[in-house]
Amino acid sequence: MNILIYGAGVQGQYLAHVLNQPENNITLLARGQNYKYLNNRGVVLNHYLQNKRTTDYFNYVSKLGKNDNYDIIFVTMKYSDFYSIVPSIAQNISTNIIFIGNNTDPHKLRQTVLRQSITHKNISFGFLMTGGNRGESATTVIRFNAGELKVSHLNGIIPFHNKLDAIFKNSSIKLTYETRFEDWLMSHAAMIIPLNAGISLKNKYKENQKQLLSNIIKSYNELHLLIEHSNYNIVPKLQSTLFKNFKCLAYPLLKLIINIKIINQIQGSNSEINALYKDIKLLNKQTALTTNYLDEMIIEAR
Structure with missing residues (x-):
């Protein structure tokens, strides 16, 4: 070939x-x-x-x-x-x-x-x-x-x-x-946007990482609600369930992810994250749902 x-x-x-x-x-x-x-x-x-x-x-x-x-x-x-x-x-x-x-x-x-x-x-x-x-x-x-x-x-x-x-x-x-690739792509975007913003901000929140983790989790819940309200399914479903119903597990998991050395090798580019964020924000125009925590994180990370 x-x-x-x-x-x-x-x-x-x-x-x-x-x-x-x-x-x-x-x-x-x-x-x-x-x-x-x-x-x-x-x-x-x-x-x-x-x-x-x-x-x-x-x-x-x-x-x-x-x-x-x-x-x-x-x-x-x-x-x-x-x-x-x-x-x-x-x-x-x-x-x-x-x-x-x-x-x-x-x-x-x-x-x-x-x-x-x-x-x-x-x-x-x-x-x-x-x-x-x-x-x-x-x-x-x-x-x-x-x-x-x-x-x-x-x-x-x-x-x-x-x-x-x-x-x-x-x-x-x-x-x-x-x-279910469209659902999968949207779910993956929802996963990496708050995470990349959080990684960019981790040095700024070095003395208050608990607040940063809380903001990331709230951003996930905002995004998942918006995406599901826009007729997409979160794939896998565990992704939304974890941050909504099992915050006690989500906190240590996120803390591990943003602090391990390997994460520096795989962080996404700012231009790509911003492009994905702009697309997802278009969904906001069709609903009264808000993504205030996510919006603040994206602005702060720029």
């Missing part, structure tokens, strides 16, 4: 690594200094939990030409960057596209691509269950086992699922066809 991974951050590099099989011809699209680093040293990954380092070599490009044809294009970028590359994707002749990452309005993104496309496109979505950060000499990856890629067409079966299955056939990573 001829594969393009559009975006060579943590997600893109790890996806290339796990798909590096003889039957997969992989090209990574990178820009700027990252393009130079990859050309010089290849994809060097520090697998944080597994305490090992791997090096892989691929084809590298810095732009997507109109006539560059791929069986599948995986777009691995921050949500806040997706729309910036829509013209490039839309003008390309490749048919099968998967946008991988956080996304609180996948239907809008799909329609934006389709309106600008010069050829037929199948636009699907995914989420890679890994984290980490990118460095000059190597990229650190946080994963449990081999990781997991959740994919969905939102409504119905992914039209190119046979190609996906073939690409992942000999890979160690788990490929999951998620049936």
